[in-house]
Every structure is written in C-alpha cells, then in structure tokens.
Amino acid sequence: MLICSTKNELKKAVAGLEPTNTLGLVPTMGALHQGHISLVKMAVDENALTVVSIFVNPTQFDKQEDLEKYPKTLEADLDLLKNVSDELIIFTPSESEMYGNQVESKAYDFEGLDQVMEGAFRDDHFNGVGTIVEALLRLVEPNKAYFGEKDFQQLQIIKKLVEQKQIPVEIIPCPIVREAHGLAMSSRNERLGSALRLKAGFIYETLLTAKTKFGMKSAIYVKDWVTSAFEKQPELELEYFEIANVKTLKPIEEKLKSEKYRAFIAVYAGGVRLIDNIALN
Incomplete structure (x- = not known):
C-alpha cells in the first residue's frame, strides 16, 4: 500500500498503469x-x-x-484499508495541497439538483462537494469513480458535474450499507451514544413503512404520516422528509407510473444530523 500526500507523488504512482488497465477512485473524508x-x-x-x-x-x-x-482517524483508516488490499494507493493531501492559499469553492449550476433537500438546509454545500470532486477527478483521471447511495442527492449532482464538464469517467453508484438495526452507516454515527444509536434505527424503520404506504396512499398522506411518527419520538427531531423524482430530485406533485421516486430524510439525533433515503418504486 502506497501513501501519497502530494499531487506530484500521486501522479508518479499512477503513471505506470498500462493503457489497457483501468484505474478506480474512491473519494472519502476518512x-x-x-x-x-x-x-x-x-x-x-x-x-x-x-x-x-x-x-x-x-x-x-x-x-x-x-x-x-469531524473525526480524523487516519491510522485506523489505514488499518482498515490494509485488510482490503495491499496494493491500494492512498492519497492524503493537506488543505494547502488541494486549495493553495485560497480555500474557497467554485460556483456551479447544477440545474436545480442542489436547491432542494440537503441544498435547502446547507448553504453552498454542493458547490464545495463539486469543487473537491472535480479537482480529484482531474488529478487522478480514473476510469471509474465510486460513490455511495446514502448520499443519493450528491450522487446525482456528481453525475451532472461529470456531464457538464465532460470529464471522461464512469460514476458507479454503490448500495447503502446498514448497521444491524438498519441505521445507514455513517462517520457521524460514532458521535451517538449506544442507546441513541440503537434508537436511530427508527429512521430506516420509518422509511420502510413509508415505502409500503406509498404503494397504496398519496405522497401527501405518506409525508403527513412520517411527520406524525417523528412527533412521537422525542429523541429524534425530523428536519425534513421529501418524496422526489429520482432524475430531477424535484418534490413529487402527482404520482406517475412512468416515473421513479425516492424518499429522502434528515433527522437530528442528540444534535447529530443523520440522512438516509430509500427507493419507493
């Protein structure tokens, strides 16, 4: 396993790859x-x-x-990665290596994908995501880049970024991995106490029930039911629940059999913000 902390080191590390072989990229925040x-x-x-x-x-x-x-656990991260493969290249740049002297995001037009759900509650978040993802894609020049569906809105925005900037990479969506009680795995889960972490499994339970109800009831009914369900959970504060078109991410107005929908949710558990989503049809 090779660890690179500078762009030049990384460039040299991938330079010897045969043209017939493919290069993969997994961007993480540790x-x-x-x-x-x-x-x-x-x-x-x-x-x-x-x-x-x-x-x-x-x-x-x-x-x-x-x-x-945000937890920084580099040594533990490296131990986990060693168990996957000893031939990985790990890129651990500093802030100045990625941004130089000016730490700021670029401005993008994601055609409305960034204006709903997470974008409505987190100012400039997706410009920041776009900035670092574009920088990494142009630096590494991978054939494929891998992103988890837990951040489904982010995934759709990255696909739009690649399309707009004409970056030659295939974006690979990866299924959500869950804890035993259903909570979507997230680095933020480590900030939850054991009891609250177990309680947060209610988020996924609610999504599963919402999916069942969506097959029989209107979107408005389902949204009202979810709101009511969380009002009975004093340890869990619902920030939003939205049912949106998978392609446009626009909130549903009328259920159409020809369209695919997904439910998106954000919840505070003891001050820790958790997100999740589920395909509805």
Whole structure:
C-alpha cells in the first residue's frame, strides 16, 4: 500500500498503469467504516489499480463547528484499508495541497439538483462537494469513480458535474450499507451514544413503512404520516422528509407510473444530523 500526500507523488504512482488497465477512485473524508470499505472492495474488484483519497474537505461544511467535530482517524483508516488490499494507493493531501492559499469553492449550476433537500438546509454545500470532486477527478483521471447511495442527492449532482464538464469517467453508484438495526452507516454515527444509536434505527424503520404506504396512499398522506411518527419520538427531531423524482430530485406533485421516486430524510439525533433515503418504486 502506497501513501501519497502530494499531487506530484500521486501522479508518479499512477503513471505506470498500462493503457489497457483501468484505474478506480474512491473519494472519502476518512473516519472510514464498512460502508466505505464496500466501495473500496468494489473498486478493487473492477480495476487494475485503485486510489482512495482521504481528505476532510472544508468547503462542503456550512458550519465551522461540524468541520471541527469531524473525526480524523487516519491510522485506523489505514488499518482498515490494509485488510482490503495491499496494493491500494492512498492519497492524503493537506488543505494547502488541494486549495493553495485560497480555500474557497467554485460556483456551479447544477440545474436545480442542489436547491432542494440537503441544498435547502446547507448553504453552498454542493458547490464545495463539486469543487473537491472535480479537482480529484482531474488529478487522478480514473476510469471509474465510486460513490455511495446514502448520499443519493450528491450522487446525482456528481453525475451532472461529470456531464457538464465532460470529464471522461464512469460514476458507479454503490448500495447503502446498514448497521444491524438498519441505521445507514455513517462517520457521524460514532458521535451517538449506544442507546441513541440503537434508537436511530427508527429512521430506516420509518422509511420502510413509508415505502409500503406509498404503494397504496398519496405522497401527501405518506409525508403527513412520517411527520406524525417523528412527533412521537422525542429523541429524534425530523428536519425534513421529501418524496422526489429520482432524475430531477424535484418534490413529487402527482404520482406517475412512468416515473421513479425516492424518499429522502434528515433527522437530528442528540444534535447529530443523520440522512438516509430509500427507493419507493
């Protein structure tokens, strides 16, 4: 396993790859868990060489407090990655290596994909995501890049970015990995106490029931039911629940059999913000 901390080191590390072989990229912010590892395993299986980046990107945090609290566990991350493959290239740049002297995000037009759900609650978040993802894609020049469906809105925005900027890479969606009680795996879960972490499994339980109800009831009925369900959970504060078109991410207005829909949710558990989603049809 090779660890590179500069762009030049990374460029040299991937330079010897045969043109007939493929290069995979798994961008992460560290604090790795089995959800991340599932992405890395898929990349290793599908490519001759895989780069895993570990970089806590400051421009995608709308609150300085969240950036400061984000766990940095590099040694533990490296131990996890060693168990996947000893031929990985790990890219661990500094803030200055990625941004130079000016830490700011670029401005993108994601055609409305960034204005709903997460975008409505997190100022400039997706410009920050776009900035670092574009930088990594142009630096690594992978054939395939892997992103988890837990951040489904982010996944759709990255697909739009690649399309708009005409970056020659295939974006590979990877299924959500869950804890035993259903909670979507996230680095933020480590900030939950054991009892609250178990309680947060209610988020996925609610999504499953919402999916069943969506097959029989209107979207308005389902949204009202979810709101009512969380009002009975004092330890869990619902920030939003939305049913949206998979392609446009626009909130549903009329249920159409020809369209695919997904339910999106954000919940605070003891001050820790958790997101999840589920395909509805």
